[in-house]
Amino acid sequence: MKQTECTTILVGKKASIDGSTMIARSEDGGRTIIPEGFKVVMPNEQPKHYESVISHQKIDDSDLAQTPLRYTSAPDVSGKNGIWAAAGINSDNVAMTATETITTNSRIQGVDPLLDPKDGGLGEEDFVTLTLPYLHSAFDGVRRVGYLVEKYGTYEMNGMAFSDKDTIWYLETIGGHHWIARRIPDDAYVIAPNRLNIDEFDFDDPDNFAASSDLKDLIKKYHLNPDREGYNMRHIFGSSTIKDAHYNNPRAWYIHNYFDPDFGGNPGDQDQAFICHANRLISVEDIKWAESSHYQDTPYDAYGDQGTPEQKKTFRPIGINRNFETHILQIRNDVPAGLAGVQWLAFGPNTFNSMVPFYTNVTETPESFQTTPKFNLSKIFWLNKLTAQLGDTNYRVYGELEDAFEQKSLAQCHKIEHDTDEAAKDLKGEDLEKALNAANDKMAKTVYNNTVDLLGQMVEEGHGLMTLKYDLLD
Template identity: 50%
Template sequence: MLPVPCTTMLVGKNASYDGSTMIARNDDSGSGSFTPKKFVSIAPEQQPRHYRSVLSHLELDLPENPLRYTAVPNAVAGKGIWAASGVNEANVAMTATETITSNPRVLGADPLVEYLPPKDGRPEVPGGIGEEDMVCLVLPYIRTAREGVRRLGALLERYGTYEMNGIAFQDSDEIWWLETIGGHHWMARRVPDDCYVVMPNQLGIDRFDMDDALGEQKAFMASTGLKQWMEDYHLDLSLNGVLNPRDAFGSHDDADHVYNTPRAWYMLRTLNPHTRRWDGPQADCTPESDDLPWCMVPERKITVEDVKYVLSSHYQGTPYDPYGAYGDGSQRGKYRTIGINRNDFLAIIQMRPGRDPVEWLSFASNAFSVSVPMYAAVTRTPDYLANTTGAVSTGNYYWCSRLIAAMADASYKKSQFHIEHYQERVAARGHALLNRYDALLAAAPDDAARLALRHQANDEIAAMAEQAGAETLKLVLDELSNGMKNAFSRSDA
């Protein structure tokens, strides 16, 4: 109904610099549109007990014992909640969704469950669940990442979905990635602890162990009857007995080679620069390769800054950079960038061993945004991140970020230095504040004191980000103003 482009990255605990599991996703609006976002905490009493989807008109009852959770919902009402990403009070996280692709064979064998409005005396027919609904229907009710897969899987099998999506679940030990298949089927794979995963709007899992999914479920899970359904509709295209879901359920369209695969290529190229040849006529992998790996072992441990960098990238250092001033100009802007003008937000959720979980939040175009850390185990969030409305205002994080991005893009050569300084300063101060409050939290006498410290920390971090944003906004505004067409060098001063 409303396909939303996004880019996802997942980092196993042994692949990260501090033993954290990390799940991260850009949430992007459709072409030509922008969606204001906010960061909130949802108390159990605020969670609905009877849910009605705005887009598909599906209605269902929810359990009576929801957990508190954070979310990044739409700030403007009208199209549903779109809670997007969050952490619940059991320290389990979810990000939903990555819109993915499929093929006609799959959609013909298990059609999407689409909403049908009333017509000629026929009553409306509700659709299935979608991105609008999933976090709200699942995150408040799970205590492990595996439970998240099972709850969402059961909902998909019962109610179906009207779109193809990928969803990540995370706790301090495991990350699971679930991909929907047609209207009711699904599969999920555990991210190997020593690997990271990149996902660019395509069905991504490239190897699946059906025996494990039907047995011990150590690293794979699947919908009831998936194997028989595949056999009935001749969906397995493998010649060697190893199921490649990307071949069976996904797509290799020409459009993928412009819109999707280049993003995976750039992220893999950045984090594994020496593992394969990524450039030139002898390249092992190119921006248009259909067999890019779903997961890889990185060449070194991955940091929060690495995740932010690749999910903000515009193909720096390649001929495809739309801001590039070198190489073949005809190649610039050839491929859809990761850090795009219509990024709504980026959430990097970091489940840190022995410490509180943190959500690193960026709003608006990631190429120009900063990443602000917020403690997740809170009952309220700072106004600067929570007070977004549809009205443009420099008094909140979303609109300040959006204004900085638009002005810096228009004055890129002059403003890029200001953006780099802004990003480095906020990241460094964010880490410093986390380090200080982590020590205070470790010494706090009880839960009430720890909660108060988290609120204090988030308020201080938000104030720091607000000041840095205001200062940067002035700098890029000055650069853009100096480049106006009615500028004239002579003055009376």
């Protein structure tokens, strides 16, 4: 079973620099490398009969009877543990990212236990495949996943996000068959690490909050609420552990202080707010930097020179060797609908890669992003893994090369995107898809070639830094 430990970032349309909605997540794993790819799933490829690989849960054919939409995805290319589609945007410009592994506590597990996968239930393996092709709005995602969780149950705690051009909803599963969801205010952002994240909740505000129909009664019946007033879902259903203080909370704390230097607080704070507001409008570059971060300019930076060896290992960073795929799903409001969906995508450790803004109104994906399960340097997943592992040996030297590479790559992709937006704004149907396929290929080749150049520069710089050397003048 694939273990995923991710960091989610959500940005409302009035909080973003260009008026788009953005939902982002780094898809992280364990010690074993999990190659991730990029795929377009056509309606005729969507399963009509579905059975999970991990839990062997069968989905009733009636729940797959709707006409599916085309959508993009970032699957596990091995397929050994199922599809794990991770994230994408469908042809109605609705986006979904799933899932963020989150925490729970013994009180709710004693009331509504998670399923044993031997007995069925759904998990991260399944949610995007069973949900995204049937959505016509962000809130459709809440309804669909809520229905699936209540009917089939789940064997793990998960968070997931949905967006359209106007709204973002974030949903968290609760126990085996319950769930909660909150609409993200347009002017707000969210940082959601591997904990139960939704805090303040209002059962009397259906425009902004949603939950299993019996959840309020369940909380009362089983005395689950530790607070004297109101409903804080993190207090009721989540955790507040030493692991949270070292593994989860510091990631949120660091990015909060990047988006708002007045945020303050301490890395281990357990009650950092779910809904937050930045001191500026947030860009794609801000999100990528956040997803690549490792506590720079603090004693906790593994690459820094401020802390002791112990401090450098105190907190889990966001940018880490276990980043295997990271995406920013952007629905834009300043272009025609056929151009609005953009899936920014990067493979490998975020500290050493670059995002590529792929149009999602397409029928194919670039060859270099069609990852192979085995090591293959013609595929950017494996190329990025190589540059990251070499870069990690001397970050002081290689980090500057990577910064220049990323700045160059993002600028070139922005230029291709701007040119394509202008050239394709009046195109429709197959003509538009052809133009966007070509633009995606051009961006993929540009970043792939830049990454090859980066690797060459790293080899040249590293030649004189090798330990295995001997010079009569030494």
